[in-house]
Amino acid sequence: MNDAVEDITDYVGDSADLFTEWQWQTGVFNDSVYAVPQASGPLGQFYRKDIFDSLGLAAPTTWEEYYEAAKVIRASDPNRYIAAFAFNQAPWLIGLSQQGGGEWFTPEDDAWKVAIDDENTLKVAEFWQKLIDEDLVKLEADMSSEWNADLQNGNIVSWISGSWADAIVRGTAPDTAGAWAAAPMPQWSDGENVSATWAGGSASVVLKGTDHPAEAAEFALWLNSDPESVSILTSVGAGWPAIKDLDSIEALQDDPEVFAFYGGQNIWDVFAESDAAVASTWTWPPLSQTLFADLTDNVKAAVEAGTPLTEAFTQTQADFTAALEDKGISVAE
Template structure:
């Protein structure tokens, strides 16, 4: 998904723990098999193209009718509106949720388990995407999109120095030094925050959360996370990281004029770069994400959302059928690709015409071939915690200072871990030492 105020990723079995400790229930109030007849439901979301996809569904499914209502994106009010509606007992059946937000909704009992209707479609989706909506034996919705990562690089800059796309992070460092030495005003990369940084950790199996018995385990300061942090801190020390914040006008300018030569990012970054750095047209290309060890084949993820079934939905079977259709129908998903730039979580849709064409901006490269290869290689074991709004805010504060040379990335992770643990305890959740 394109960059939104709240980014997307995956969730795992820790939600079950959160539900138990929070004492919440996510069961619904009825089912379509009990009511019979024509089913109708409401769907809240914000992604461009959803309204048109719903119209297509209603046209082809006369026995199930969906009313789409657009809400503000996630942190701009959509999530709070949805939670308020659930608590008031007047929520819609379906809502768009970023993967990283799903644990907090589940912990508050705002979601309904639809495993009995959804499990048969599990094989249609990439493992990491499916695990983002499934918790132990519970399933809370259907995955929509994913954010497999790759290396966007300025081919013109690389070619001018006889450089190839780096296959390992060591080679990435070498390329950084070579590029900056050739022109001190050119940099290899720029600062990463929140879920963009999480994707770097994700690739390295540097998890942030887990479950230890009956407790949450917070692992932002783990040895594996220190490895990732120390690597990027080393690039800061070498002076090869641009000071332009991602998504700032200075960042787009750097991408356009070649002074920022790479972006390690998710598939949706293609649209961001094309839209914001038009002067770079024809200069950029895409290669697989560099690996920690030669011969490895691991990919990070930054992005993704689900169509979730909310507590109180009286037609959970029909709601799940609609959600599955939205994520797997080629016509509907083509609309979402065209209008929202989404990349499918469904295995069968990576061959859509929109995702197989040559892209003039990227020199005629069929860039989505790189992401189609990467998507199945995203680690399916990543877990998000139940207080990600605070965790990401605290981490961004520390990372921003570290990238600017005040403090370290390792220190930012340690401070964020301490603050996250304190918040979990404040909320009455058990935390493993």
């Protein structure tokens, strides 16, 4: 925390039951509460159902099915890909690892055990390397001008992203209304139900030294737990609500504009399931922005040089460990 935020345990510590457990825990350290969770970005697949249907494909339920679908989609049109490999998005890459069983950071006494290149992460990296090597995914930055055009013209036909990405799809490709659908994440083993998030989530904190910490904490709690407030936050794209009582959120129950764009589907059912299936053992470390920068730089360099993605994660392991130590943060052997 770099001693920048107040310990608000005395003001909100008895409110944990209002929130999804894993989201609440993101603001807890050493049994003290430092943040009230606001929202997260549980992952799912946004996909062009019309194109999938025309090719006899359903939304992939396993990563093996995803690979097979990628081949069919690539063969259907010389410009068409199942997805972009977003080398610019460390949160996306981390979410894929988390969903694949990666556990990068584990607190051990007063130190952090760092395992960015653990076995499960390398499995995920090798899978995407196969897609890259076989030209089954397009190497381009998501949310770039080129990617926007590809989303509009059907050259990119799916996007694995957080729940908030709904608004980006609708805003980027309005002329494709009715052609999209949402589906859960593909699984590594048939029958599993494991998900992850895009960069964890957002939260409200009280800055250190404020004159009114109790009042600020009370407001943060109201902002992120009152159903009317949460409904407004949800409707403007703040992310998936952190509170447990989803039935109280009007924006999740009836949203004609959103549902119409996705062919009448209530896509929030997908993300409710995804949020409940987030791998809750994941722990976020200090210096997260440094982690994002190191991983983005290393993956981009690997893509540009044509070197294995696995090496990018190994290099990030070394870089981030050094960054922690440079800040005086202990790293466990």
